[in-house]
Amino acid sequence: MKSNEELQKNVVDAINWEPLLQAAEIGVKADNGVITLTGAVNTYIKKSEAELAAKNVAGVKSVIEKIEVVFNIHDTKTDAEITAAIANVFKWHWDIPGDKITITVENGWVFLTGELEWNYQKEAAKNAVSNLIGIKGITNNISITTSSKDVIETKDIEIAIERNGGINNKNIEVCVLHNIVTLKGHVDSWHQKSEAGRIAWNAPGVKQVQNDLYVDFDEL
Incomplete structure (x- = not known):
């Protein structure tokens, strides 16, 4: 596992790498994989980009976003x-x-x-x-509120997740109850969690996806 200092630096570098955020004053704190973002930006999209940049850093398990949006008069x-x-x-x-x-x-x-x-x-x-x-x-x-009459097949969602090259960890359990899909297990990054949820949503007939995947980064 990365140290708090190393993870903090990685997140700061990732945020500064984004063109929209290079001039933004965003504070970053790391605590055992949990990142807290603070500071102020002048648009909502910058706030969203900062959160996404932090989530995509290897080793980040969750992000607490406390960034404020403060506009100039114009x-x-x-x-x-x-x-x-x-x-x-x-x-x-x-x-x-x-x-x-x-x-x-x-x-x-x-x-x-x-x-x-x-x-x-x-x-x-x-x-x-x-x-x-x-x-x-x-x-x-x-x-x-889907109008699809298709029956949601658990196996179809599992196969769709397995064939996605961006999801390396296959420890994902798919449960279907009525029109609700629940994902359980663990993945190696927030991106993989998000991607698995997106794939589940693509199944016809899905009304809700409960993404309970745990981000468990294991650095080799």
């Missing part, structure tokens, strides 16, 4: 302006059924609700909003 937007901008962005994305999504903005924080058929649509909605100026945070409460 980037401040009213809730009405943000709502209108989001509605307009949705119109330009073929993969986002904007008419099925309700947008609420409170003091710069965006709340998305509604029902969609696929998780990729839910993720696309959040990603489209993330790049907008004036956003302090996003709560994605969109639920998945």
Whole structure:
């Protein structure tokens, strides 16, 4: 296992490697694989990028994100302006059924609700909003209500995970109950955990994925 000092340096280097974050003042603390991020940035996307950069570092088990979004006077937007901008962005994305999504903005924080058929649509909605100026945070409460009549086959999900070259550790148990898929076991990185969850979501008929995979980095 990496020492706290080594892991902290690795995360700092990973954050500084991202072009969006090179000028950002982000504090990093490491404690037995748990990373805490602090500081302030001027856009929500920078906050998200910092968290993702930290999660992708080998040896990181979890990330506690405490970064604040602080705007300069020119980037401040009213809730009405943000709502209108989001509605307009949705119109330009073929993969986002904007008419099925309700947008609420409170003091710069965006709340998305509604029902969609696929998780990729839910993720696309959040990603489209993330790049907008004036956003302090996003709560994605969109639920998945699939119309698929397919029976979710545990074996199909297991095979899909096994054939993914980015997931080296095969100690993953897939459990299916009704339309809910639960992933158990351990993987070597946060990226592998995220990728396994994404693959499970791709199965037709899935309404929810409970990703209980434990990140257990074992450095050889």
